[in-house]
Amino acid sequence: MTAIATGPSGKMKRRDVVRALLADRGKLLAIGGLGAPAWDITAAGDVPENMPLWGGMGGAAMMGLGLAMAQPDRPVCVLTGDGEMLMGIGSLATIGVKRPRNLSIIVLDNEHYGETGMQETATRHGVDLATMAKGAGIADTRLVTQPAEVAALRAAIHAGAGPLFAQVKIDESSEPLVLPPREASILQARMREAILGKAAHLQ
Amino acid sequence: MPDAATDWPDQIYALLKEHDIRQVALVPDAGHSRLIKRCLADNDMKVATLTTEEEGIAMLFGAWLGGEKGVLLMQSSGVGNCINMLSVPISHRTPCPMIVTMRGDYGEFNPFQVPMGNATQTVLEAMGTLVKRADAPEDVAPTVNATLRLAFNTYRPTATLIGQRVIGAKTFGK
Numbered sequence: 278m279t280a281i282a283t284g285p286s287g288k289m290k291r292r293d294v295v296r297a298l299l300a301d302r303g304k305l306l307a308i309g310g311l312g313a314p315a316w317d318i319t320a321a322g323d324v325p326e327n328m329p330l331w332g333g334m335g336g337a338a339m340m341g342l343g344l345a346m347a348q349p350d351r352p353v354c355v356l357t358g359d360g361e362m363l364m365g366i367g368s369l370a371t372i373g374v375k376r377p378r379n380l381s382i383i384v385l386d387n388e389h390y391g392e393t394g395m396q397e398t399a400t401r402h403g404v405d406l407a408t409m410a411k412g413a414g415i416a417d418t419r420l421v422t423q424p425a426e427v428a429a430l431r432a433a434i435h436a437g438a439g440p441l442f443a444q445v446k447i448d449e450s451s452e453p454l455v456l457p458p459r460e461a462s463i464l465q466a467r468m469r470e471a472i473l474g475k476a477a478h479l480q
Numbered sequence: 481m482p483d484a485a486t487d488w489p490d491q492i493y494a495l496l497k498e499h500d501i502r503q504v505a506l507v508p509d510a511g512h513s514r515l516i517k518r519c520l521a522d523n524d525m526k527v528a529t530l531t532t533e534e535e536g537i538a539m540l541f542g543a544w545l546g547g548e549k550g551v552l553l554m555q556s557s558g559v560g561n562c563i564n565m566l567s568v569p570i571s572h573r574t575p576c577p578m579i580v581t582m583r584g585d586y587g588e589f590n591p592f593q594v595p596m597g598n599a600t601q602t603v604l605e606a607m608g609t610l611v612k613r614a615d616a617p618e619d620v621a622p623t624v625n626a627t628l629r630l631a632f633n634t635y636r637p638t639a640t641l642i643g644q645r646v647i648g649a650k651t652f653g654k
Contacts (some may be wrong), residue, residue, distance in 0.1 A: 284553065306584075328545065333568040336538030340568075343542025346503060346526045365538075367531030414552055418507060461571040473547045480547065480632075 279312050281424035284448025289424060290386050291447040295356060296321045298383065299432065303352075305435065305472050306344060306472070310337040312392040313451065314385055315391045318356055320455040325334025325471035328464060329457040332453050335365030338382050342372050348472060358442075359386040359400045366409060372440055373414030381441040382410070387449040402455070410442035418439035421445040487512035488646065491621040492579065496551060499628045502526060503543040503550035505536030511581030511647035512553045518567060533558035536638075539577060544574045548633060552578045556585070556600040556641070566607040569637050573578040577631035578609075579624060579641040587649035604639050615643035 289344055297309060308328045308461040315329035330337060341355035354356040362384045372380065397474035400406060411418045421430055421443050423441035456462060469477035488491045492515050496504070504527045506512065519525050530536050530590060536552035543550040554562075569576035583590070584597020599603045604611050610630050614623040631638040 299517065306545075330568075333541075333565055336534065336541070336565055336568060339535040339538035340542035340545070342505060342528065343539035343544075343548075344546045345542075347546025347548035347570060349544045367537065368532050368535050368538075371535055376524070402642065423510075462495055462573040467571040468545050468549065472545070473539055 278335070281427055283424075284323070284450045286448045288422070288446050288448040289427070290450075290451050290452075291317055291387070292320055294385065294445055294447060297401070298354070298356070298431050300431065302326070303435065304350075305352045305354055306348065306468070307345070308337055308341050308353070308355045310355070311318050311363040312361070313387075314356045314361075315457065316360050316383070316455045319454070319457040323457055325467040326469055327457070329462060331459060331462065334361055335368075336466075337361055338365055338368045338372060341380050341382060342368070342375060342377060345377040348429070349377070349379055351378075351472075352381070352437065355382045356369055357384060359384055359388060359398045359406065360390045362406060363399055363404075369410050369413035369415065369442070371435075373410075376440055377415075378437050378439050380439050381443070383430070383434075383443045384443060385447050386444050387447050389449055391449070391451060400444075405444075406441060407444040407466055414441050415442045417441045419443040481646060485617045488617045488620040490518065491512065492624050493518040493631055495621060495625050496525075499632065500549055501551050501628075502548040503528070503539065503605060504553065504604070505530055505539045505550060506553040507533050507536075507555070507558050508584075509553070509555035509581045511642065512557065512579070512593045515553065520626035533561040534565040537562050538570060540576050541568050541572065543573055547574070551577070553630070554578065554580055555579055556582045557596045559600045559604060559639075560596045563603060563607055566609065566637050570608050573635045576637040577627050579627065580639055580645055581642045582641055582644045585644035585649075587644060587651075589652050590647065601641060604637075609637040609639050613641045613643060615645050617646050620646060
């Protein structure tokens with residue numbers, strides 16, 4: 278497992294967390310919420326099994342639900358930001374009812390809207406996303422603050438005992454942009470081909 | 481003898497089976513209640529009751545990534561909740577069929593249903609959705625069939641609007 282450094286705040290660096298969670302990923306499918314999480318999963322490797330989002334704010338977790346229900350034998354991991362998760366917070370209830378065992382939702386919580394000028398989000402003021410997920414009926418909810426907890430989280434993502442929700446506190450410093458393709462038809466077609474083979478294009 | 485005036489929800493269900501729809505996302509509407517019951521009773525359909533309709537646009541995108549076809553059922557007021565999320569199927573070029581029961585249409589009693597009901601077709605079309613209306617019971621099945629075919633054959637959001645003349649208006653005892 279790669280080392281996870283901490284930033285000026287003493288919290289973990291986001292790219293190190295994401296790289297560790299996506300290491301040796303096997304059949305894992307990853308959805309990256311718009312903004313920094315999309316760049317983070319791309320920095321870890323711009324592969325067809327990634328769906329980096331350029332928009333649809335608030336929809337990442339529900340995209341994960343649809344994908345997890347369609348591909349129940351593959352782990353599906355949604356990596357998104359605190360602002361994006363807050364916009365779609367009701368989807369935790371929808372997911373808590375459907376209980377897909379292969380779905381993990383990981384919120385990279387820097388307590389700010391990073392793409393728009395670092396305005397504070399509600400988590401900066403004490404809103405506890407892990408407790409909200411617990412209240413929505415997601416049994417395995419975690420607050421992750423220490424590098425040592427990340428390896429266990431990675432193992433849980435692959436274990437298929439979900440749904441799983443983790444709020445990972447990360448340093449707020451921004452990282453260099455690592456952009457995925459911007460043409461979204463390519464992003465969906467390459468992921469579908471990786472999952473379904475060439476038949477994806479004849480469905 | 482089947483009667484289109486009352487059997488149109490069963491005809492929609494039959495179309496969902498014919499098109500191999502495996503995921504059904506919905507926010508309930510009285511007009512869809514019979515169809516919802518049929519879907520819930522079907523073990524080959526994964527039915528998700530949403531907290532807001534835009535969740536369904538996102539869910540259908542995820543379903544398609546994984547090779548499953550889905551449909552979104554909602555009433556016209558819910559269309560307003562979906563608008564920005566429609567950028568997802570538009571930009572990714574993925575199917576997104578919606579079956580919408582109209583409020584704020586013929587004989588509406590509740591003033592709050594009128595603004596969104598009156599704007600439903602306009603705002604969907606402003607967001608690149610192919611919209612077809614069914615205002616008679618016998619038109620529902622062919623229109624829904626067209627909506628499903630256009631979505632899955634041409635990769636875009638599509639919608640059937642089922643008019644209040646088909647469903648009947650809620651009168652609140654007045």
